[in-house]
Amino acid sequence: MICLINLKHITKTFNTKDGDVHAVKDVSLQIDEGQIYGIIGFSGAGKSTLVRCINLLEKPEHGEVIFDGKDLLKITEKELRIERQKMGMIFQHFNLMKSRTVYENIAFPLRHLKMDKEQIDKRVMELLELIDLVERKDSYPSQLSGGQKQRVAIARALATKPKVLLCDEATSALDPHTTQSILQLIKKINKELKLTVVMITHEMAVVKEICDRVAVMENGRVVEEGDIVSVFAHPQMPVTKNFINTTNNLGKIDELIEANNPLVQINENQQIIKLQYQSGNTSEALISKISRDFNVDCSIIFGNVEVVKDSPIGTLITIFTGDHENIKKALQMCRDNDVVVEVMKK
Amino acid sequence: MMDFIIQIMPNVVDRFDVFVESIYETLLMILISGSIALILGLIFGTILVVTRPGDILENKFIYTVLGKIVDLFRAAPFIILAMILTPLSQLIMGTSIGLKGAYIPLIIGTAPFCARQMEQALSEIDRGLVEASQSMGFGPFEIIWKVYLRESIPSIIRGFTITLISMIGLTAILGVTGSGGLGVFCINYGYNQYNYDILWVSLAILVLLTILVQGIGNFLARKTRH
């Protein structure tokens, strides 16, 4: 894999009247060519600041920004502008030019390149087809829906044939249905044009849908990073677990346990166990094996299958009933079968 | 018909050639001083916007100094400003009275007002548009031209309209310092000789002119807004 964006020890502090705001603290990330890379975090975590450090809309006071082999902090302003043409960016609020038509908006970044009218026209028409808005080319942004506006913004960002598309909360102003259509479009662009995508979002559902890798940000730091499936399967940090729980009901169980709900009340010889498995149909055989071999009863109180990047991750919340030693052995057997085990209550 | 006109505005008819000449002078003042003041206002307004803190050509010194100068001229009562400017007009135009004497005070009296109007118009541009353009690799001057100015055309037209209308008022005040146009016509033939018909008719002309400018401004602003 070729590394397209390499951020090394990026630090960005804003000096405000109310003191220094450490928006990004010593963040290092590598984004490979062709990847869809998600950066997730709650509002204020520093995601926007970090992504803006990639195209130097914000200049980090420490660190290196290596894009396509060049250290962007070491080149001149003029060279930087040329590098920026290789990076498209889209925003939460689209940022289209109100006084220009859809066509003119898409042509806008081409106007300062040395391209003649016909070349520009050809490129704009290609892009209009890509975003499926050919018939709206003479409309003004005020006449478009949110989803259509974001499509136009995507076309505009792609006009100069960039190597990467930076998306800062690109779907956060859209309804769930429109969000899906924009995500599908980004997926398609990633596949067909081999375009690298950096997705900033606070929605785990977005990451789950299209990202290959994800970095989780909290208080200006990347606290967890990895392949999307493994992050989903084995989240390490509380904030990551929190985000994953927003896409299913697993968080509810913790609440029930916390509140000592009758549903999760257990006896001395019982334990509440979370089992997580990644490959298809192992769970059922496992559960019958547990009762057979270890004399432990296993009842399921909650089950969930998460599809991450087309690969399923199953989660079962179960109550194990049996002798303490036997339960311990049963859990070890589960671990030996690549099932992630977590004792939630005993 | 003619009898009726002569009856209600005898003095206007009496001085008809001077009256027409005065209207012509007023229009010329507004056209020439207006054009120059609008251009200066647009330039200064743009500088104020792009040098403000956090903007594309941030420059605290220019922003503060220019802002103070603009405010100083705006705070000065126009009639006193016009008197103070007579030597400057002498120097540049060779006279401080008549049509030629009107240009300098009108320009200097209006350009700062226009600059603030333009500053306000350009401030309406969403920060996001500027960032989007920067992310596409546009430099500051391209952004000024293609985003700040181009995208705020309707607001600029509205600011121009307000500026021109305030200038119409100032042309009349200039009658006091002996400049040309309807102002001095009113003072010499109207006010000083108790010919109220001259004042009324001049007032009507200036009101009509204001309505006309406002109408054209509204029309153009509407045409350019999408």
Ligand SMILES: Nc1ncnc2c1ncn2[C@@H]1O[C@H](COP(=O)(O)OP(=O)(O)O)[C@@H](O)[C@H]1O
């Ligand atoms: N231009 C700025 N000036 C001062 N503080 C800022 C600026 N931009 C962002 N911040 C602060 O930096 C922190 C991170 O912001 P941001 O990167 O926008 O977070 P996110 O995109 O994750 O919501 C926040 O505390 C925010 O208030």
Ligand SMILES: [Mg+2]
């Ligand atoms: Mg943000």
